[in-house]
Amino acid sequence: MIHLxxxxxxxxxxxxxxxxxxxxxxxxxxxxxxxVGLLAVFQAECPGLRVFLLxxxxxxxxxxxxxxxxxxxxxxxxxxxxxxxxxxxxASYVCGAVFFMAAMELAKRLLIPYxxxxxxxxxxxxxxxxxxxxxxVSRRKAVTQVLGYLTLENGIYAFGLSMAYEEPLLVELGVLxxxxxxxxxxxxxxxxxxxxxxxxxxxxxxxxxx
Amino acid sequence: xLLAALVLIPVLCGTAEFLVxxxxxxxxxxxxxxxxxxxxxxxxWILSPPGIFGGWLAxxxxxxxxxxxxxxxxxxxxxxxxxxxxxAPVSGKTEDEEGEFFFLNAPEARFNGxxxxxxxxxxxxxxxxxxxxxxxxxxMTTLASAPLIYYHRHTRSLEATWKxxxxxxxxxxxxxxxxxxxxxxxxxxxxxxxxxxxIDLMSEAVYLDVMWLKAAFVCFLVGYGAKMGLAPMHTxxxxxxxxxxxxxxxxxxxxxxxxxxxxxxxxxQICVAAGQSVFSRGLLAGFGIFSMVIAAIFxxxxxxxxxxxxxxxxxxxxLLAFGVGVGGGVSVFGALFHAxxxxxxxxxxxxxxxxxxxxxxSKICGHVKGLSSRMPATGFLWAAGxxxxxxxxxxxxxxxxxxxxxxxxxxxxxxxFGICLTVLTAVFWGMARAMLTMVQGDWIExxxxxxxxxxxxxxxxPGFLLLxxxxxLGMMMPDWLDQVLRxxxxxxxxxx
Numbered sequence: 016m017i018h019l020x021x022x023x024x025x026x027x028x029x030x031x032x033x034x035x036x037x038x039x040x041x042x043x044x045x046x047x048x049x050x051v052g053l054l055a056v057f058q059a060e061c062p063g064l065r066v067f068l069l070x071x072x073x074x075x076x077x078x079x080x081x082x083x084x085x086x087x088x089x090x091x092x093x094x095x096x097x098x099x100x101x102x103x104x105x106a107s108y109v110c111g112a113v114f115f116m117a118a119m120e121l122a123k124r125l126l127i128p129y130x131x132x133x134x135x136x137x138x139x140x141x142x143x144x145x146x147x148x149x150x151x152v153s154r155r156k157a158v159t160q161v162l163g164y165l166t167l168e169n170g171i172y173a174f175g176l177s178m179a180y181e182e183p184l185l186v187e188l189g190v191l192x193x194x195x196x197x198x199x200x201x202x203x204x205x206x207x208x209x210x211x212x213x214x215x216x217x218x219x220x221x222x223x224x225x
Numbered sequence: 226x227l228l229a230a231l232v233l234i235p236v237l238c239g240t241a242e243f244l245v246x247x248x249x250x251x252x253x254x255x256x257x258x259x260x261x262x263x264x265x266x267x268x269x270w271i272l273s274p275p276g277i278f279g280g281w282l283a284x285x286x287x288x289x290x291x292x293x294x295x296x297x298x299x300x301x302x303x304x305x306x307x308x309x310x311x312x313a314p315v316s317g318k319t320e321d322e323e324g325e326f327f328f329l330n331a332p333e334a335r336f337n338g339x340x341x342x343x344x345x346x347x348x349x350x351x352x353x354x355x356x357x358x359x360x361x362x363x364x365m366t367t368l369a370s371a372p373l374i375y376y377h378r379h380t381r382s383l384e385a386t387w388k389x390x391x392x393x394x395x396x397x398x399x400x401x402x403x404x405x406x407x408x409x410x411x412x413x414x415x416x417x418x419x420x421x422x423x424i425d426l427m428s429e430a431v432y433l434d435v436m437w438l439k440a441a442f443v444c445f446l447v448g449y450g451a452k453m454g455l456a457p458m459h460t461x462x463x464x465x466x467x468x469x470x471x472x473x474x475x476x477x478x479x480x481x482x483x484x485x486x487x488x489x490x491x492x493x494q495i496c497v498a499a500g501q502s503v504f505s506r507g508l509l510a511g512f513g514i515f516s517m518v519i520a521a522i523f524x525x526x527x528x529x530x531x532x533x534x535x536x537x538x539x540x541x542x543x544l545l546a547f548g549v550g551v552g553g554g555v556s557v558f559g560a561l562f563h564a565x566x567x568x569x570x571x572x573x574x575x576x577x578x579x580x581x582x583x584x585x586x587s588k589i590c591g592h593v594k595g596l597s598s599r600m601p602a603t604g605f606l607w608a609a610g611x612x613x614x615x616x617x618x619x620x621x622x623x624x625x626x627x628x629x630x631x632x633x634x635x636x637x638x639x640x641x642f643g644i645c646l647t648v649l650t651a652v653f654w655g656m657a658r659a660m661l662t663m664v665q666g667d668w669i670e671x672x673x674x675x676x677x678x679x680x681x682x683x684x685x686x687p688g689f690l691l692l693x694x695x696x697x698l699g700m701m702m703p704d705w706l707d708q709v710l711r712x713x714x715x716x717x718x719x720x721x
Contacts, residue, residue, distance in 0.1 A: 125436060144402065151395060160391060167395065171402045179408035182421065186357030190401065193364040197394050200368055204375070204387055211380050220384045223464040225523055225532070 017057050017177075020050050021139045024173060025115075028139075028146040031166060032107040037089060037096045040162050041082050047143075047169045048077025051176065058177050069187055076191050077169065081198050085161055088202040092209035094156065101218065102153040110149060118142040136177040143170025156215045157205045161198065168194050227274040228282050231265050231292075231348050234258055239341030242334050252307055255337045259303040262344065266296035270705065280422050282352040286712035290561060291487050292351045294568045295480040299344050301687035302472040305576050308683035309472055310336070312583065331376050343369040343476070350484040354423045356404055356491065360397070363452060363488055366481060367393040374469040374477075385464035392461040393452050400448025403441045403492070410437035423491055430498035438496065442505050445492035446512065453485035454542045455512045456519040462539055463523070467531035467588065471579025474531065478538045478575060479568035486545055486564065490717060493549065497718030502552070510550025514641055516543025517648045524655040529588045530581070533659055534574055537614060540652055541567045547645065548629040549717065553636050557719035559628025561710050562698075566621040567614075569695050573688035574610040577603050580684050581663070590659045594666035602685040604664045606692065611660045613695050615653040621698035 027047050034040045052074030059066040089096070100107065115138075122137035147167030151160045172190070175182075209215050238258035245251050269284060269292065276283030284292065310333055346369050349362035367390065375386040404421075410433040411419040411426065419429065451458035466474045489509075496505035520540035527533045541563070548560025580603040585593045596604030613620040626649070633642040698706075 125440060144398075148395070151391070157387065164391070164394060164398070167398050168401075171398055171405070174402065175405040175408075179405040179412075182357050182408070186355070186361065186421075189358065189361035193361055193368070196368050197364065197390075200371055201390060201394075204371070204383070204390060207375075207378075207383055208387060211378075211383050217387070220387065222381050223384055223388075223468070225463070225527070 017054070018133070018135060020054050020057065021135045024050050024054075024143060024169075025139045028143045028166070028170075029108070029111050031146060031150065031162075032111045033104045035098050035104060037098050037156075037159065037162075038086070040098060040159065041086055041089075044085075044162050044165050044169070045078050045082040047166065048079075048081065049074050051077055051169050051173045054173055055176050065184055069184065072188065072191060073172075076195060077165075077172075080195065081165055084198050084202045085158060085165075088161070088205045089158055091206050092158070092215065094158065094209060094215050098159050099155040099216070100153055101155060107149070107153065110153075111146060114145040114149065115142050118145065136174060140170050140174025140177070143167075143173065146170070155218050157208050157217050158215060160217065161201045161205065164201070165194075165198065226277075227265060227269060227272060228277050228284060228352055231262065231269075232282075232345055232352065234261055234265070235341045235345035235348065239338045239345060242338035242341060245334060248333055251334050251337050252310070255303050255341065256307065258341055258344070259300045262348075263296045263300045266292050276354065280424065281355045281358060282349075283354045284352060285354075285716065286709045287487065287490060287561075287716060288351045290565065290709055290713055291483050292348065294483060294565055295344070295347050295351065297691075298476060298479045298568060298572050301572060301576070301691055302475050303340070304683055305475075305579070305687045306340075306472045308681050309470065309579060331372070331378060335372065336376055339369055339372045340473075340476075343373065345369075347480055347484050351487060356407065356421045356423065356426070359488055359491065360401055360404055363400070363449070363485065364394070364397050366484060367397065367452070370473070370477065370481065373473045374465050376470050376473065377468075382468040385461075385468035388461045389465040392458070396448045396451025396458060398448070399444050399451075400488075403444030403448055406437050406441035406444055407433075407495070410434040410441060413437065423494065426495055427498035430495055431500060433495075433499045435499075435501065438499055438501060439504055442492055442496055442501075442508070445489060446508055449485050449488040449492070450512060450546075453482050453489060453546075454516070454539050455546060456516040456539065456543070459516065459519070459539045463532045463535040466535035466538065466575075467529060471575050471582065474534075474578075475572035475575035478535070479572040482538060482542055483564055483568055486542065489546075490549065494717060502718055506550045506552050508550070509546045510638070510641065513543045513545070513547030513550055514644055516540065516546065517645065519543075521648045521651045521655070524652050527655065527659060528590055530590045530593070530659060530663065531575075531578055531588055533590070533656060534571065534578060537652065537656065538567075538571060540648070541571070541614075544626070544629060544645075547641070548632070551629070551633045551636050551638055551641070552719060553632045554714060554719045555628050555635065556632025557714040557717050558710055559625045559632060561713050562702075563622065563625035563629065565706075566625050566695050566698060569691045570610060570613040570620070570622060573606060573691040573695075574614060576688040576691075577606040577610060577685070580680070581607070590663055593663040596664045598667070600680055602680050602689075606685055606688050607660060608664050609692050610688075611656060613692060615656055616649065619696065619699045621695045624699055624702075 027043050031043050052070045055070040055073055118138045118141040121141055122134040144167050147163045150163030235258055238254050242251055242254055346362055346365035353359045353362055371386055371390045375382050413434045454462045466477055493505050517540050520536045523536045545560050545564055548556045613622055616622045616626040
């Protein structure tokens with residue numbers, strides 16, 4: 016079951032690279048969030064109240080609240096629903112394949128000596144993080160950069176859920192709260208960008224330079 | 226109790242600011258919070274408060290040092306802000322510096338509230354001994370300071386805010402990956418729970434898996450280094466520090482960069498305890514030198530004086546990383562002493578730049594002339610600040626830079642020493658050329674003005690007092706500071 020979730024997360028990363036419609040990207044990121052929340056339940060060795068509480072919070076926040084915040088920003092700014100990339104979709108897929116190979120290589124180098132653990136969590140977590148970074152760098156619109164940031168966080172968080180030992184609940188909730196606040200503030204700033212500049216093209220935000 | 230108050234007072238006052246309508250009451254709350262925070266920080270020197278929440282929040286010597294800097298800077302910035310905010314009209318529009326457009330300012334209550342929450346977040350970074358809470362607090366500082374940068378609401382500050390928010394959030398996300406890598410390093414052999422409190426991690430550090438620990442440190446360096454302003458992750462820094470209001474720039478340059486440095490130092494402490502100090506020091510020194518070179522390149526020929534100060538911050542952060550990376554008791558002591566000196570000097574310079582900006586309505590060095598005749602107090606502050614920041618005796622920065630360089634020589638790092646010296650010379654030349662031409666000359670009368678601008682006491686007194694402290698530190702190091710610096714450098718693994 017866990018392997019299925021990881022494979023689905025990997026596929027969602029690939030899908031995200033090639034999608035040209037913004038609402039489609041948003042739904043993929045929402046699905047990623049729900050998968051990460053399910054991962055929390057299936058990953059735990061002894062599921063108890065703490066695990067279910069955490070999983071429910073993650074699914075609620077990453078699966079519904081964050082996408083809602085971003086879709087609200089998209090609606091309020093009235094921007095066109097097309098992702099405008101610097102790097103074309105075909106080239107993005109090729110980059111995705113390169114990232115996958117890099118993630119596999121890194122997973123091989125970072126050894127896990129005990130048995131029964133597949134390299135899939137490390138590979139998939141790092142791959143998703145790299146896809147998130149790539150999306151931030153290669154897409155024009157500010158709101159897609161927020162989606163890239165969410166993907167990066169999903170990848171890192173999924174990695175943490177499966178590999179890192181249990182952090183105290185307070186810290187986990189603190190991390191989620193921070194990401195929530197970050198997405199909230201980013202949504203506000205994106206709205207201001209659209210209003211001030213009349214566009215959301217970060218490639219044209221070049222007034223400050225040396 | 227003391228530690229809880231240090232965090233809770235700014236939080237409560239900050240929340241109160243959002244609810245208060247009266248502007249005067251808002252400013253009173255700001256000043257009260259700043260003064261009480263400074264008083265608590267001062268009493269921490271005498272009382273040595275114990276840790277709370279089972280050791281999650283505690284004040285060690287490193288923390289005490291950075292807490293004092295932050296508190297002092299916030300006090301100076303809030304007194305300066307009393308005067309600054311009084312002159313910034315809230316309703317009705319202000320004309321932009323270049324006369325290109327009109328812009329509004331954010332509501333002052335929101336500004337004051339975010340300032341106090343920013344102070345609370347920075348205090349939490351300094352106090353937290355648990356790496357998870359440290360991460361949460363560093364992200365909170367980003368989120369609390371983003372609205373502060375966007376106080377003057379126009380396109381340039383918006384662009385700066387977006388770059389700041391995105392770059393720092395991405396960097397801090399990478400630092401979260403570092404946290405997870407560290408957790409794997411700790412549990413991979415034993416498969417038993419490990420406490421993420423710094424002291425516990427350091428005592429178990431020899432059992433950490435080396436490969437994962439190194440990967441974790443790289444993530445921390447990239448992540449917290451981005452927040453600190455190390456090149457090549459520094460690209461948000463010149464924009465954010467130049468577009469924000471001057472008191473916010475002072476806090477960002479003087480206090481926030483230090484907090485990010487502290488987070489990085491915590492990671493370095495773990496590496497030292499695990500016996501991997503050669504690895505971590507090498508990386509720190511490398512990034513430090515690279516930052517200094519990049520900063521020097523952009524300082525030479527810089528036309529905007531606030532960007533000049535921002536790049537100078539990049540250079541000094543590189544120097545701090547280099548000082549810790551070289552290792553050896555003298556360098557590390559010098560680096561920590563330099564953190565104190567740099568913060569105070571840079572804050573004084575940014576506060577002075579605010580006065581210049583309001584008087585001359587331009588951020589270009591070439592447009593500013595005759596400071597010494599038009600605004601003598603600010604002009605004096607500007608010139609004295611230049612000498613302080615470039616490391617002239619008898620200011621404290623001279624002593625701290627000397628210590629770092631001597632340590633580099635003693636450690637046998639001749640090439641790095643040479644590069645450092647070249648960079649410092651180049652930076653001195655670039656900054657002196659830009660800043661001294663602003664002080665000298667005859668000022669061109671822009672509009673109907675009097676011979677001398679009225680300089681309110683609050684606009685130059687905080688900066689003046691900060692520079693006086695730096696001067697005092699250069700001439701005489703007090704025993705209590707010396708002891709704390711020694712303890713702090715010992716905790717970083719420097720041999721006495």
